[in-house]
Structure formats: structure tokens, C-alpha cells
Amino acid sequence: MQKFRCDAPKMFSKPQPGVVEEKITSDEPGRVKYKTTYWPAMLFRDDSMTLAPGQEVAVVGRQGITLLVRPL
Known part of the structure; x- marks a missing residue:
């Protein structure tokens, strides 16, 4: 039986700009546009926000x- 492996987060040395395309909440991931491409995204910290x-x-x-994002 193979166990599910959760990749450890890889943090960027410098935050990069992105724009939310699909709503992101603390409970649900969404989608962002980042460097001309759309990516799945979730909040970096488990804050209660949308x-x-x-x-x-x-x-x-x-x-x-999945990209890790925070509000500006």
C-alpha cells in the first residue's frame, strides 16, 4: 500500500504579483493568474478570509x- 505524500512547501525568495481569477477562501482553493498562466492557488496562512x-x-x-498566496 502506497502512502499519500504531501510535498513540502517551497517558498520563493521574493514574493511575486498575481491576480485572483477564482475565489480563494481559507476552506477552498481557487485560481490565480501568475506570469501569464493560470494556476491553482490556496492561502499561505490559514486565515479566515476570502x-x-x-x-x-x-x-x-x-x-x-498549487501556488501559495497572501493578500497585498
Whole structure:
């Protein structure tokens, strides 16, 4: 039986700009536009907040193919 392996987050040395395309909440990941491409994204810290489409965010890292974001 193979165990599920959760990739450790890889933090960027400098936050990069992104824009929310699909709502992101503390309970649900969403999607952001980052460097001309759309990526799955989730909040970096488990804050009780909602990031709305069109909102600018800081992309601070990634976990697997999911970007880690925080509000600006």
C-alpha cells in the first residue's frame, strides 16, 4: 500500500504579483493568474478570509503545482 505524500512547501525568495481569477477562501482553493498562466492557488496562512476575483495577491511559494498566496 502506497502512502499519500504531501510535498513540502517551497517558498520563493521574493514574493511575486498575481491576480485572483477564482475565489480563494481559507476552506477552498481557487485560481490565480501568475506570469501569464493560470494556476491553482490556496492561502499561505490559514486565515479566515476570502480573496475575490480581480484582487491582487502576493505569490509567496508553491506546494506541488498549487501556488501559495497572501493578500497585498
